[in-house]
Every structure is written in structure tokens, then in C-alpha cells.
Amino acid sequence: MLFVGSAQTGVWPRLLAAFAYCLPLVFIVAPLLSFLSYSFFSMENGQIIHDLSLLNYKRFFTDAIFLPVLWQTCLLCLAVATLSTMLGFPVAFLLANLKGRRRYILLLMVLVPLLMSYIIKIYAIRSILGGNGFLNRFLLWTGLIAEPLSLFVFNLNAVLLTLTVLLIPFAILPIFLSLERIPRSLIEASSDLGASGMQTFIRIVLPLSLPGIVTSATFVFVLAIGDFLTPQMVGGQSGFTFGRIVYSQFGTAFNWPFGSALSAILAIVVISVIAAGNWLEFRRR
Amino acid sequence: MKTKMNRRTALGLALAAPAILRSSRAFAAKELRVMAWQGYADDDWVKEFEEQSGAKAYIVFIGTDDEIWAKIKGSEGKDFDVFAVNTAQLQRYIEAGLTTPHDLSKVPNQKDVLPRFRDLSQVKGVMRDGKVHSIPFCFDSIGIIYDKDKVNPPPDSFETFWDPKYKGKILAYDNGEHNFSFTALTLGIADPFHLSEEQMGKIKEKLIALKQNVLSFYTTPDEALQLYKTNDVALIWANYGQQQVKAMKDAGANIEYVNPKEGALAWLDTWAMTSGVQDVDLAEAWVNFLLQKKIGQQLSERTGFGNTVVETGSAGANDKLVWLDFVEDPTKRSDLWNEVKAQP
Numbered sequence: 001m002l003f004v005g006s007a008q009t010g011v012w013p014r015l016l017a018a019f020a021y022c023l024p025l026v027f028i029v030a031p032l033l034s035f036l037s038y039s040f041f042s043m044e045n046g047q048i049i050h051d052l053s054l055l056n057y058k059r060f061f062t063d064a065i066f067l068p069v070l071w072q073t074c075l076l077c078l079a080v081a082t083l084s085t086m087l088g089f090p091v092a093f094l095l096a097n098l099k100g101r102r103r104y105i106l107l108l109m110v111l112v113p114l115l116m117s118y119i120i121k122i123y124a125i126r127s128i129l130g131g132n133g134f135l136n137r138f139l140l141w142t143g144l145i146a147e148p149l150s151l152f153v154f155n156l157n158a159v160l161l162t163l164t165v166l167l168i169p170f171a172i173l174p175i176f177l178s179l180e181r182i183p184r185s186l187i188e189a190s191s192d193l194g195a196s197g198m199q200t201f202i203r204i205v206l207p208l209s210l211p212g213i214v215t216s217a218t219f220v221f222v223l224a225i226g227d228f229l230t231p232q233m234v235g236g237q238s239g240f241t242f243g244r245i246v247y248s249q250f251g252t253a254f255n256w257p258f259g260s261a262l263s264a265i266l267a268i269v270v271i272s273v274i275a276a277g278n279w280l281e282f283r284r285r
Numbered sequence: 286m287k288t289k290m291n292r293r294t295a296l297g298l299a300l301a302a303p304a305i306l307r308s309s310r311a312f313a314a315k316e317l318r319v320m321a322w323q324g325y326a327d328d329d330w331v332k333e334f335e336e337q338s339g340a341k342a343y344i345v346f347i348g349t350d351d352e353i354w355a356k357i358k359g360s361e362g363k364d365f366d367v368f369a370v371n372t373a374q375l376q377r378y379i380e381a382g383l384t385t386p387h388d389l390s391k392v393p394n395q396k397d398v399l400p401r402f403r404d405l406s407q408v409k410g411v412m413r414d415g416k417v418h419s420i421p422f423c424f425d426s427i428g429i430i431y432d433k434d435k436v437n438p439p440p441d442s443f444e445t446f447w448d449p450k451y452k453g454k455i456l457a458y459d460n461g462e463h464n465f466s467f468t469a470l471t472l473g474i475a476d477p478f479h480l481s482e483e484q485m486g487k488i489k490e491k492l493i494a495l496k497q498n499v500l501s502f503y504t505t506p507d508e509a510l511q512l513y514k515t516n517d518v519a520l521i522w523a524n525y526g527q528q529q530v531k532a533m534k535d536a537g538a539n540i541e542y543v544n545p546k547e548g549a550l551a552w553l554d555t556w557a558m559t560s561g562v563q564d565v566d567l568a569e570a571w572v573n574f575l576l577q578k579k580i581g582q583q584l585s586e587r588t589g590f591g592n593t594v595v596e597t598g599s600a601g602a603n604d605k606l607v608w609l610d611f612v613e614d615p616t617k618r619s620d621l622w623n624e625v626k627a628q629p
Binding site: 043046065068069123126127129130131132133148150153154232233235236237238240244245248250251252253254255 | 349351352354355358377381453459460461462496497499500501502504508511512514515516517615616619620622623624626627629
């Protein structure tokens with residue numbers, strides 16, 4: 001109502017609309033475009049050469065290390081997405097079946113980890129994972145193992161576990177929302193018609209929550225693939241991921257153009273995954 | 286009516302804003318923007334300097350050499366006035382025109398430093414074309430930390446890092462440049478800073494073998510300490526030398542430090558002014574302030590590093606130290622290091 005007086009002239013609404021369009025244009029589209037244009041530049045003697053070329057992209061496909069690392073990273077993130085969704089589903093299901101205040105209190109508790117700093121969480125997980133870390137000491141104490149396990153000590157497994165723990169809240173939320181949206185009447189109708197609990201779950205609940213599951217998996221995948229800190233901090237000598245290569249181009253290598261090209265390639269992977277997720281969701285409907 | 290008031294007030298504020306900003310800036314006319322390593326600009330020193338100079342000092346702490354380069358080069362020297370940089374790294378800043386030479390008459394304390402740092406023409410790397418581009422402040426060697434309970438007899442060579450006995454019990458440093466240099470020393474290459482293609486190939490193979498023996502590559506001393514606490518670690522390639530030794534001993538670790546017989550890489554940190562320095566006198570005052578005996582003493586007590594004004598036991602008199610130099614191609618070493626890390 002603030003601009004009621006000026007509505008007749010139409011200046012304010014138009015300005016407001018222009019502002020609304022400008023904001024994403026200036027803060028999202030423009031930086032992305034500058035990023036993309038950097039990827040066509042090249043480096044010579046520590047200086048960025050502002051001539052357009054496809055050299056960086058050529059190097060990505062011809063150098064033997066980049067494709068395998070990207071592929072390995074994709075597999076890792078796929079595993080993280082699958083694991084997070086599988087572990088997140090029962091939690092979301094439980095939450096959706098709770099009633100009243102308890103449901104939201106528990107939901108809030110699931111989301112509390114998101115309020116903590118991400119770095120602090122990684123540090124905490126590191127003290128749990130190490131050779132004399134909490135996990136190994138606990139297993140030794142219970143007598144389940146006789147020697148400290150090296151299974152989760154600074155390797156790809158540790159990265160998988162850490163990313164899953166960090167990203168699980170992002171998997172729970174979309175599944176919870178999709179489960180919550182299933183009308184009670186459908187489930188009642190199903191059991192009225194004689195379906196068992198299991199049948200109802202498999203034929204009604206699961207298909208209807210599928211969009212949430214797909215959203216969860218995409219969400220987690222996209223967040224995991226952009227991460228370079230977790231592999232750096234818990235990956236040890238074998239946990240080398242694509243994100244770390246990109247990171248090194250902006251740090252140690254000081255090759256911004258090549259780093260931009262690698263980021264652009266990563267963006268293409270991410271966009272494809274989101275598109276595939278979308279397609280899966282709509283195909284079901 | 287209310288709408289108009291709001292709009293007018295907003296307009297008034299918008300017009301007044303630049304004036305308000307200007308006046309607030311005038312209060313803190315003198316400001317010094319410092320980029321330093323942890324331990325080079327402690328709070329009590331900064332406070333004392335601010336009281337003496339009447340200026341406000343803004344300190345930014347960095348974690349790696351490459352971060353300094355990215356920040357200084359990224360802003361073409363405009364974001365900082367003075368920065369801490371080692372003599373090896375300094376060369377590329379000089380070549381890129383990112384430094385402003387010092388005027389030693391404005392740094393009188395430099396006359397009273399230890400003999401080996403007094404004649405700056407004898408300190409490799411700090412001078413170019415008769416101009417002093419940076420002033421030595423702090424130095425240390427990069428040796429081996431070993432756990433006395435797990436490594437016996439004490440190691441005397443870098444070869445220990447390749448000993449299968451210590452597989453999975455070694456912490457190395459995540460940096461291609463240094464790793465290629467120290468591996469070159471291990472292989473007996475005389476000049477580890479200027480390697481041929483063939484030498485690089487050999488070193489890369491050797492580093493891939495090292496990787497198999499290593500638990501993890503760390504980047505900060507805190508990180509190494511945490512890894513040491515939660516894992517069975519016997520040997521550490523001590524990129525942070527005495528600083529790491531001190532932190533680990535404080536945490537109760539039963540460790541010792543040696544400089545290996547092949548020669549330890551050693552760094553010398555200096556203060557350089559950027560090409561974008563706003564107040565040269567203030568920047569020189571900062572450097573002069575830090576070259577006091579009291580500060581040097583405190584620096585060594587707090588960090589364990591050798592300082593340039595007071596004698597310390599940082600490296601033994603007979604230890605072989607190889608002063609770090611600018612390497613032939615940092616980008617190439619970084620790329621090769623990525624290849625080493627990407628090896629399955």
C-alpha cells in the first residue's frame with residue numbers, strides 16, 4: 001500500500017519490477033557470464049591473456065587426469081545422494097506420521113545441525129573418524145573389533161560418510177514435504193479396500209513421494225559435487241575430487257581461466273543432473 | 286501523506302549518506318592494511334603500534350603462500366599496504382611490480398639486527414638493482430618431526446618418509462612446490478629449485494610412492510596437530526617447523542625435531558610494501574616497530590621461530606640449510622602435484 005498514490009502514473013510499479021529483474025541480472029547472471037568468458041582466456045607467464053580460445057576445454061579432454069577424477073567424483077556424489085536419501089526417507093516418514101507439536105519439534109531438531117558452521121562440523125567428524133578417533137575407540141571398547149579399523153581413516157569412504165552426515169538434513173526436508181502432502185483420504189481408501197500396510201506403502205505412499213525423493217537426491221548430489229573442503233579435510237591421500245582441482249586452479253596454480261573452464265564443465269554436469277531430476281519427476285505425473 | 290513523508294525521509298537519507306560516510310572516514314584518516322602470518326601481528330603488538338602511531342591497523346591473516354599471491358596479485362597490490370612474504374616468493378612480486386622498495390633511513394632498527402641479516406646485500410633475494418624490496422623478520426627450517434616412542438633410532442634422512450615401516454603413519458604437506466624441492470634434495474639433485482623435465486618426471490614417480498606411504502596431506506599446523514592426536518602418526522614433514530614443534534609439545538606430544546642430512550629447506554620471511562601502499566611512512570614505522578629486541582624475543586618465545594634481532598636456537602650451528610628460492614615453474618609443479626594426487 002506504500003505506493004498507492006503513485007499507482008496511477010505507473011512509475012513505481014515499473015521501477016519495482018525493473019529492480020526485481022535487475023537484482024538477479026546483476027548478482028547472478030553477470031558474474032556467471034564473466035566466469036564463462038574467463039574460461040576462454042588463457043595464462044602466459046602468470047598473466048591472463050584476454051584472447052578467446054578453446055585451449056582450456058581442449059586441455060580438459062586431452063589431459064589424462066581430469067576426466068577420471070570428474071567421473072570418480074560423480075560416482076562418489078551419486079553414492080552420497082543415494083545414501084542420504086535412503087537414510088533420510090525413514091526419518092521423513094516417521095516425522096510425517098507424527099501428530100501435532102511433536103512433529104515440528106522433531107523436525108526442528110533434524111534441522112538444528114544446519115545452524116552450525118560447516119567447518120566446525122567437519123572438524124568434529126574428523127575427531128570421530130581418525131585411527132584413535134571416537135568411532136574406533138568406541139568399537140574397541142565394545143569388543144567388536146580387536147585392532148583399530150582403517151576403513152574410515154582419511155580416504156574416500158571417510159569423504160562419503162562425512163558428506164552424507166553433513167547433507168542428510170537436505171534429503172529429509174523435501175521427502176518430508178512430499179509425504180506430508182499425500183491426502184489422508186487416499187491412505188484410508190487404500191486400507192478400506194483391503195490393502196495391507198505394506199501394500200499401501202508400496203503402491204500409494206512411495207509413488208506419491210517419488211518427486212520428493214528425486215528432489216532430495218538432486219539436492220544432495222549438487223551440494224556434494226561442489227564441495228572441496230570435505231575431501232580436503234577428511235580425504236587423506238586418496239580422497240582427491242574434482243572440486244579440489246578447481247580450488248587449486250584459483251590458489252596454488254593461479255590459473256583462473258582454466259579454473260573457470262573446469263567450473264563451467266562442473267556447472268554443465270550439475271545442470272544435467274537437475275534436468276534429469278526434473279524429467280524424472282514430470283514423467284511420473 | 287504518510288507515504289510522502291516516508292519517501293521524503295528516504296530521499297533525505299540517501300542524499301545525506303555520502304556526507305555521513307565521508308565524515309566517519311575522516312576520523313580514522315591513518316590506516317594501515319597488513320597481511321601477515323599468524324604470530325607476526327599479535328594483538329598486544331598491534332595495540333601498542335596503534336597507540337604509538339595514532340593509526341588504525343587492519344590485520345588479515347593468511348594460510349598459504351598461494352593465498353598471499355592470489356590476494357595481492359588479484360587486487361594488483363591495492364588492497365594492502367604491507368605484507369609478510371618469504372624471499373623465494375618475493376621474487377615474483379618484484380617481477381610483477383607489486384612491491385615498493387624500502388627506505389632504510391625510515392627503518393633505523395635494521396642497523397641493530399643480527400650480523401647475518403645486517404648487510405642486506407648478503408641476504409639472498411631481498412635486494413634487486415640496488416633497492417631493498419623487503420626486510421628480513423623471521424626464519425625457520427623445514428625438517429622432520431618424529432614421535433620418540435615410535436621412531437628409534439632418530440631419523441637423519443628424508444628417506445625415512447619412504448620407509449614401508451611407517452606406511453600410513455606419515456603426515457606430509459599439501460603443496461607441489463615444496464614437495465618437489467625436498468624430494469629433489471632426497472634424490473641428491475644439487476639445485477632443487479630449477480629442475481629439468483627429466484628430473485621432474487623422476488620426482489613425480491618418487492612422490493607417487495610417497496603418497497602411498499602417507500596418511501594425509503595437511504595444510505595448517507592446527508590440522509596436523511589434530512591429525513596427530515586422533516591417529517597413529519610417527520613422522521611429520523614439518524612445513525611449519527618450530528611453530529609445529531612448539532604446538533605439539535604444548536599438547537603433550539613426545540616428539541623431537543631434526544634437520545635431515547640432505548639439507549633442510551629453510552625460509553626467510555620478510556616485510557614488503559605493496560605497489561598500492563597508501564602511507565609509506567606508516568608502513569615503514571610498522572616494520573621498524575617489529576624489529577625491536579622486545580618483539581623479536583616475544584616472537585621466538587611465542588612461535589619458536591628464529592627472529593632477526595635476538596639470537597635463538599632455531600637451527601643448530603652445523604645444520605645444513607638450503608635457502609628457498611623461486612622455482613622454475615610454480616604452475617607446472619602445481620599441475621604435476623595434482624597429477625600425483627589424482628593417482629589411484
